[in-house]
Amino acid sequence: MPRPPLLIDSPANPRFKSWESLLEGKGIRKAGQFLLAGLKTVPEALTRWPDRFQAILVPRLEWIEGWPLPDSIQPVQLAPELFRVLDVSGTNYPLLLGTVPSMPVADLKQPPRGLEVVCALGDPANLGALLRSAAGFGAGAVVLLEESANPFHPKCLRAAANAVFSLEIRRGPRWSGLAGAAGPLVALDAGGEDLSRFDWPHDVRVVLGEEGQGVPPDLAAHRLTIPMTEAVESLNATVAASVALYAWYLRA
Amino acid sequence: MPRPPLLIDSPANPRFKSWESLLEGKGIRKAGQFLLAGLKTVPEALTRWPDRFQAILVPRLEWIEGWPLPDSIQPVQLAPELFRVLDVSGTNYPLLLGTVPSMPVADLKQPPRGLEVVCALGDPANLGALLRSAAGFGAGAVVLLEESANPFHPKCLRAAANAVFSLEIRRGPRWSGLAGAAGPLVALDAGGEDLSRFDWPHDVRVVLGEEGQGVPPDLAAHRLTIPMTEAVESLNATVAASVALYAWYLRA
Incomplete structure (x- = not known):
């Protein structure tokens, strides 16, 4: 009743x-x-x-x-x-x-299972759209670094289209705490290997740099770059991450 | 001086x-x-x-x-x-x-030259991120339907990272005025052909549906769908369009 x-x-x-x-x-x-x-x-x-x-x-x-x-x-x-x-x-x-569900702390010493996305997006709408892509392309988990926006912010929930409820979301350390994370570790960054030619492993941790800042230069990760024209310096961070997740989803 | x-x-x-x-x-x-x-x-x-x-x-x-x-x-x-x-x-x-530069009216009776993106994104930040992707993946022109946000809105300019200045932006009709547009005309929509297997022509008009509404059902266009899991119903419109532009850019 x-x-x-x-x-x-x-x-x-x-x-x-x-x-x-x-x-x-x-x-x-x-x-x-x-x-x-x-x-x-x-x-x-x-x-x-x-x-x-x-x-x-x-x-x-x-x-x-x-x-x-x-x-x-x-x-x-x-x-x-x-x-x-x-x-x-x-x-x-x-x-x-x-x-808000209890979000477990990510154990980055353990190797990833399936696709794991690691990010610190500060804009909640961008984070929401990324969570939507992560769910759409089958990510096993998303690790949010401390600098990240709150995934339950109204703007994030709105952009995520309920992806927060089906995804495994874990709490990560600060950027500096990423050092020593188990691989395979791949970072989206300028000046890396052509992402479209990368031979994606099934289990992989994809680290997404911050808008306008990229990935910390001392992070020991395999750098991948999305091939594009020189008309703009970079893509929107959520767009770039989504293209990478799409490429992983389509891996042979 | x-x-x-x-x-x-x-x-x-x-x-x-x-x-x-x-x-x-x-x-x-x-x-x-x-x-x-x-x-x-x-x-x-x-x-x-x-x-x-x-x-x-x-x-x-x-x-x-x-x-x-x-x-x-x-x-x-x-x-x-x-x-x-x-x-x-x-x-x-x-x-x-x-x-604001004078934006020419798009002549949709003429076939496209190179990649042309047609859209009516109402959110200026989403539109800006899309313009950034369009410049990054080499679109020849972007046609903004009347329902679209203004490309010179501060939020659009901020998300576009100066792509508005290098792109050819044209003014399009309302959605209803798209009928009879010259092809090849491709629409991103649910229930279409697998986008990852599509044989992209060099000259093509890509129509992006509205967030939550898709493309008008009576539009005579070849439907393409981004392959993904069933965890979410669709991707963010800008993300979906960017994945399509990436696929065009990589065409064999």
Whole structure:
């Protein structure tokens, strides 16, 4: 039987204030919760991963009338102006409140199994699009270095199209902690071997440099470069990584 | 000899107000000007395309002391709080004021020459990253449908890494006006032929569907699909397009 709805009208309500903090990485880390938005992602997540969510937030209960909500998910009616604050992407559609799963610490001394992506993308939308590509091209795990954006940031979740829920995401060290990581270790960087001619192993760790900075020069990794014209110096970091994952996926 | 600097202190100054309008596509269209920001892009653009710019904006003239500015570029010192309004990306670096070039109307009755990308990306950052890929993989032209974001939007310029200045950008019709476009016409869409096995012609028009909507079903184009797992329904539109451009660039 569905639970009776909770009504929240005041911006001073402690729960609302806690949810408002989920719009930034810091608040997500502190509260261990996240907000999921999206006309496709919300119904899909409710169907496929219902256990990950505790509440569904709406400005009008009619929005979720007839939705087959499990008992574990609390319906919450927010005053419209409060709902709009949380609906940062302007989806005008129910929001899901979820718990950030515990992300295991990556053991980089162990060799990779399958394709493992290591990155520190600071822009949450770029990170989200990369997670989507990683899921699409069959990455076994994604290791996020400490400098990375939070994968449960609203902009990342939006760009990831629910890839965060099916991917194995692990917490990595800082850039400096990558030294000594087990190989095969491949880095996308300028001046390396032609990526299109690389003989990809099944098990490989792909390290993606930071936008505008590349990979630390002292990292002991096999450098690969995407062949292209000289019209631009480099590609967008997420695009470059996705091209590499595509090449791995197609490996003979 | 460098021109004497112009000093602007008031938010009511008509020039400042006009420049402030350049933070949105509508203002750029109306004024026919744009603002370029970026630690790499600004010096590169000044060196390679100086004729495209009329002014350089700074909060302190020391920032551009010793810069070899052509006489045609007016130095402008803005009050720091006015500069910050225009420096939306927070680069804390000189901004360039440029003139939007006249973008010719695409004649889609003519067959393409080389690779031509047709798209209507509404997100300026996604469009910028796509333009960067188009330049990197040697596209001869990019046709922006009417529904597209403005290529001179600050977020697009920032993501494009100066690709807008080397690419041939043409104005296209609305989606409905694509009917009857000359081929070879290829569309990235679900349920098409495996893109990795496609025999790419040298001259080809690649149509990129809209995020979440795909290509209009009645468009007479050869459908190509990027092979991937079923973990996600699709890739980010810019990522998908970039993978296709990479495949074209590598064609045998």
